[in-house]
Amino acid sequence: MKSLKTLVSLSALAVCMGAASMANASTITPNPTAFTTPGGTIAVSSPASLGIPVNCGIVFTGSVAAGGASASITGATVTGGGLCGVPVLLGLPWTLTPGAGTSGVYTGTVSGVNFKIVNDCATAPTTIDVKFDNATHALTIGTAQTVGKCKITALNVTPSPQFTLNP
Structure with missing residues (x-):
């Protein structure tokens, strides 16, 4: 009987924790919609650049899922000399998942990230933190994000149409 009470208590705790984490999730609007990020910038350091960040332009394309729980990055073009x-x-598509936010600034993640600069940066896709x-x-990113042997040291893209995150 004691083990049954413990099981019920643990189950109730798990449900409450799941509900609390769902309350912190945000959604993207407009949704569903296709988007692009014209005029974006990215800086990446790699063994090929001897660890020095290289500044480039970047344009992502993708779509926001119905309901706005995530967005799929289906393409990217890097520009510059x-x-x-x-x-x-x-490994495209990559998945953008919004997280919690305060005062209009939200956290989130992009999962499935991997790229190569001469050689693969990572042996497997990784998840980076975004704002x-x-x-x-x-x-953007708040701090450098490691992708295997490479680092994304700066990222600034503005989706078009403009995204708004909602708690």
């Missing part, structure tokens, strides 16, 4: 012509993005600001409608 020098090493900017070398990267190959791997979204409703005031600027920009998706």
Whole structure:
């Protein structure tokens, strides 16, 4: 009987924790919709750049899922001279999932991220942390994000049509 009470208590705790985490999730509007990120910028360091960040342009394309729980990044074009012509993005689509936010600034993740610059950066896809600001409608990173032997040191893209995240 005691083990049954413990099981019921643990189950109730798990349900409450799941409900609390769902309450922190955000949604993207407009949805569903296709988007692009014209004029975006990215900086990446890699062994090919001797660890020095290389600044490039980047345009993502994708779509926001119905209901806005996530967005799928289905394509990307890196622009600029020098090493900017070398990267190959791997494993698309990548998934953007919004998280919690306060004062119009939200956290989130992009999962499935991998690319190669001469050689593969990582042996498997990774998840990076991102931020979204409703005031600027920009998706950025707060700190450098490691993808195997490479690092995304800066990212600034603005989806068109403009995204807004809602709690």
